Structures are given as structure tokens and as C-alpha cells.
Amino acid sequence: MRIDILTIHPELLESPFNHSIIKRAKQKGLVEIVIHNIRDYSTDKHKSVDDYAFGGDAGMVMMCDPIFRCIEKLKAERHYDEVIYVTPDGKTLKQGISNRLATFENIIILCGHYKGVDHRIREHLVTLEISIGDYVLSGGELAAAVIVDSVVRIVPGVISDETSALTDSFQDGLLAPPVYTRPAVYNGWEVPAVLLSGNFKEISKWQEDQALSRTKLLRPDLLND
Known part of the structure; x- marks a missing residue:
């Protein structure tokens, strides 16, 4: 390009x-x-x-x-x-x-x-x-x-993990769900248990629910586009 x-x-x-x-x-x-x-x-x-x-x-x-x-x-x-x-x-x-x-x-x-x-x-x-x-x-x-x-950033090959770009906010009309990294507990603040479960079906459902709820709360206009 x-x-x-x-x-x-x-x-x-x-x-x-x-x-x-x-x-x-x-x-x-x-x-x-x-x-x-x-x-x-x-x-x-x-x-x-x-x-x-x-x-x-x-x-x-x-x-x-x-x-x-x-x-x-x-x-x-x-x-x-x-x-x-x-x-x-x-x-x-x-x-x-x-x-x-x-x-x-x-x-x-x-x-x-x-x-x-x-x-x-x-x-x-x-x-x-x-x-x-x-x-x-x-x-x-x-x-x-x-x-x-x-x-x-979304030209094929630019980002080594292309699925990362595809899960950004707005790619599916919704805001992205929350993200977390190690440690699982910091200052008494815990990562949601579902993300540590290894159950990818439940994790995917949680992410979808979070994306929808965050969009409704923060950017409801996106749901009307």
C-alpha cells in the first residue's frame, strides 16, 4: 500500500x-x-x-x-x-x-x-x-x-497477531471487553474467575456479554447505527 x-x-x-x-x-x-x-x-x-x-x-x-x-x-x-x-x-x-x-x-x-x-x-x-x-x-x-x-495497523501482515486487530473496539460495532494480565491478584484486585477457568466457550460468552454491556453503558449510540 x-x-x-x-x-x-x-x-x-x-x-x-x-x-x-x-x-x-x-x-x-x-x-x-x-x-x-x-x-x-x-x-x-x-x-x-x-x-x-x-x-x-x-x-x-x-x-x-x-x-x-x-x-x-x-x-x-x-x-x-x-x-x-x-x-x-x-x-x-x-x-x-x-x-x-x-x-x-x-x-x-x-x-x-x-x-x-x-x-x-x-x-x-x-x-x-x-x-x-x-x-x-x-x-x-x-x-x-x-x-x-x-x-x-489493519493492513494484512502489519500486526503479527492479526486476530488482535480483529478483536479491537468497533470491529463488530461494539466496544471491546475488559482485558487483564498477570498477576491474577494485584493489590487485592482479582481477575474475573471465568478468564482463569480455561473454558473457552464460557470465556467467549463472558467477553460478548461484557462488550454488549459496556457499549450500552458507554456508547449506546453505537447500537443505533
């Missing part, structure tokens, strides 16, 4: 992609992440990427031309399954979206800044808009990192 990220602040993405699971995925050759500085596609001597908004609104807007040039260059080199723009008014990121993106070969993620990008880019080049929540960030870089992490 190849992920191309377009940004005016590439340095913000250096650390998230050079550690832990994403680092290992890159080392295994399962994922390639290429970060492009949009300023490199500006044609004026100042490497401008933004201008004033038509209509007199406050704030600057990212211009069409540098973004268009970058995306068109990439699309001339390979087919892209999605061109994603991260924006607060996009479709809320959920596990199902990450699962679908993880099946693709090539995706582009465009990070906005300032007041966002010229809307013509969204109308004519972007194929999917994603939000990571109902709040505003200074730019799309952190949101892009969240999307990449949620996608890469």
Missing part, C-alpha cells in the same frame, strides 16, 4: 510515521508513506500557497494551483483509489472507513491549513472527505496521522 500525503508542514509528520507499528510496516515493505511539500509545486518566487478569500472573509485560503499540480503529477504516475481531504465537515472517521481504506493500493491525503483549501479542489479532485471529530485543528496533519495509523 502507498499513501501520499500533501502538506505545507511535512515536519509535523516525521515522528508519527517513524515509530511503533507504522515504522515496522514500512520496514517490512507493506506500506510506503510519501510526504509531499505543497510549496514545492508553487510557481512564484515566494513559494506561495495561500491567498485572501474572495468575499472579504477573514483568514487565508490555500490556492488551487500548487495542490492541482501535485495531485496531477501523482495521478500521472499511478492510479489512486481515493483522494482524501481531511476537514471538520467531512464524514466522521469510523472503523468501517478504515477497514475499506486498508484494502486499497494507493491513496492521497490532502492536509488543509488556514481556512482550508479553495473549494474547487474539493469539488473536482477530492473523492472522499474525512473528519476525525467535531472540532477544529490548526491543520490537517494530525488528522492525517490518525487516519494513517487507523488504516495501516
Whole structure:
């Protein structure tokens, strides 16, 4: 899988992609992440990427031309399954979206800044808009990192124990059940006896019951989706 990220602040993405699971995925050759500085596609001597908004609104807007040039260059080199723009008014990121993106070969993620990008880019080049929540960030870089992490970790072969990823919260529309490890008793706090029983049928039933009860208590909205 190849992920191309377009940004005016590439340095913000250096650390998230050079550690832990994403680092290992890159080392295994399962994922390639290429970060492009949009300023490199500006044609004026100042490497401008933004201008004033038509209509007199406050704030600057990212211009069409540098973004268009970058995306068109990439699309001339390979087919892209999605061109994603991260924006607060996009479709809320959920596990199902990450699962679908993880099946693709090539995706582009465009990070906005300032007041966002010229809307013509969204109308004519972007194929999917994603939000990571109902709040505003200074730019799309952190949101892009969240999307990449949620996608890469479920690419086949990235996590050595793939069943671990398949039992995460939201994979089946429910929150995950509680998990425990050694020692069985700590500070007087005991692990539920069923988990120590060795009866995998009963353990599975307990986990299902816990997942359902926790979802009803903490995220009842998931049961209505």
C-alpha cells in the first residue's frame, strides 16, 4: 500500500510515521508513506500557497494551483483509489472507513491549513472527505496521522497477531471487553474467575456479554447505527 500525503508542514509528520507499528510496516515493505511539500509545486518566487478569500472573509485560503499540480503529477504516475481531504465537515472517521481504506493500493491525503483549501479542489479532485471529530485543528496533519495509523495497523501482515486487530473496539460495532494480565491478584484486585477457568466457550460468552454491556453503558449510540 502507498499513501501520499500533501502538506505545507511535512515536519509535523516525521515522528508519527517513524515509530511503533507504522515504522515496522514500512520496514517490512507493506506500506510506503510519501510526504509531499505543497510549496514545492508553487510557481512564484515566494513559494506561495495561500491567498485572501474572495468575499472579504477573514483568514487565508490555500490556492488551487500548487495542490492541482501535485495531485496531477501523482495521478500521472499511478492510479489512486481515493483522494482524501481531511476537514471538520467531512464524514466522521469510523472503523468501517478504515477497514475499506486498508484494502486499497494507493491513496492521497490532502492536509488543509488556514481556512482550508479553495473549494474547487474539493469539488473536482477530492473523492472522499474525512473528519476525525467535531472540532477544529490548526491543520490537517494530525488528522492525517490518525487516519494513517487507523488504516495501516489493519493492513494484512502489519500486526503479527492479526486476530488482535480483529478483536479491537468497533470491529463488530461494539466496544471491546475488559482485558487483564498477570498477576491474577494485584493489590487485592482479582481477575474475573471465568478468564482463569480455561473454558473457552464460557470465556467467549463472558467477553460478548461484557462488550454488549459496556457499549450500552458507554456508547449506546453505537447500537443505533
